[in-house]
Amino acid sequence: MNHPIQTENLRKVYNLGRRKGTRIAVDALNITVPDGVVFGFLGPNGAGKTTTIKMLLDFVRPTAGLATIFGSPTTSASTRKLIGYLPEQPYFHKFLRPIEVVSMHASLAGVPRQEIKKQSLAVLERAGIAEYADTPIAKLSKGLTQRVGLAQAIVGDPRLLILDEPTSGLDPIGRRHARDLILQLKNEGKTVFLSSHLLSEVENTCDTVAVLKRGELVAYGTPDEVRAGDKQFSIWIDKLKIETRELLRFANVSIEEANSGTRITVSPEMLYYAMRILDKSGVKILRMQSERESLEEAFLRLAA
């Protein structure tokens, strides 16, 4: 099956000159991005994310290994008909207006001439920048330029979207808008390859994540698989009687006393049993929360 993106032992080594030697940007990268998913590509600065994206788009050539887009080599220009790309910081000619930028990309993407204007206006509307369609890029803020980038990426109805930091420079409303747009695109059957530092967004939108560290893949799977440890629940209560404490021991819970009350940590399997004991004992529950490692914690553990 031809996956939207597949890499096999992809490696990129930059030659920094005689004195500085070489730097491995990406090493033995094996990832498969299935059709119709939102794939989060994570890693700290300098991890090799942008280099990987550049290899996928044939901006740079791999030193070794292979990357394919829908089964075709990345060097094939015709493959890029299926791709929409948003660069990390989209740069467009400042004298152009958003409608001109998007129309030009629509034309390059092979949109029929009579459809270009209609489609361009539609994607500008979708990216939330239709009211600035005729304002020169030079006069737009960073966030608005980012939205122009999003609009040009989705024009031409590409099957695969490669988005490098799509929410960079966007305000909270813009970020929410971009996130909703990504989920809409997923629902339309598009595959989204998303590189981002905003882990809460990745956690909320991505089906699969890959974490890179110094060019090497250190984690790969669903967000749940990447997070470590078993899920646990913390129950904060006011006071705990001795007999209740004894009963709770059978639920295999850990009990800690703190200034703000008593904290009971329990596994999901024993949660029901523990809650029944607390209820029967008339204990006042202050709050309850899931104690699982967040993606951000997982990222810090894996990539720090």
Added chain:
Amino acid sequence: MTGIWIIARMSLLENSRKQVFHVMCLLMLAVIASSTMLSIFTEGVQIKILKDLCMTCILFGGAALAIALGATGVPNDVESRTIHPLMARPLTRVQYLIGKFLGTFITVSLGVGAMAIAFGGLILMYQHSIDSSLGMAVLFTLLEVAIIAAIATMISTFASPAVTTVLTFMIYLAGTIKIGYIGGLIEKSQAGLSKALYLLIYHALPNLECFNLKSSLIHNDVIPGAYLGQVAFYGVCYIVFALAAGSLYFASREV
């Protein structure tokens, strides 16, 4: 072809907004206009000087524009990363490079066209008729300028704008004096490495002097059509060669 024209249009829009384009066009138009102050000469001499001055202006202005615009097009796109969204589209590097060259050439042609119209107007004013060879002389100047633009575009695929400007200018100068100077060196040198080197330089450099029809225009000489055809063919071949060499390198470089 669509991709080439889109890039050419983009390049034209970009170039026509550049200060160097406006300044150079205005400067050359001012020099052409100032040639009306040559009234101290007799009418025949005045027209000859007018033709000489205006054709030199058109060539110099066109060449300067071709170097300035051709040297900056590709490196600026790479440096400012405006090339990335474009190259993420189904566009080959060769199409991109040809588009950039065409954009530069069309921009330069607009400048040369404006100068040629001013020149034709002056000739009409003084001579009350326009020589048939004037159009041909301007056309071949344009072809010479296209070669310079192609060389600048080729060099700009691997060098910075400053280096490209210097190298293209040196090639332009060497191409202008090649027959007289380098041809003389070949004749004087003994057989061996130096002669082979001179021969290599001689054949690699464009022979730009053959595009200069200024003296024929001044002296109202008739140039055989076959010769013009050969020169035009040579010019087109050189442009294709320069762009092919540039594309070969640009296709493999990192952007």
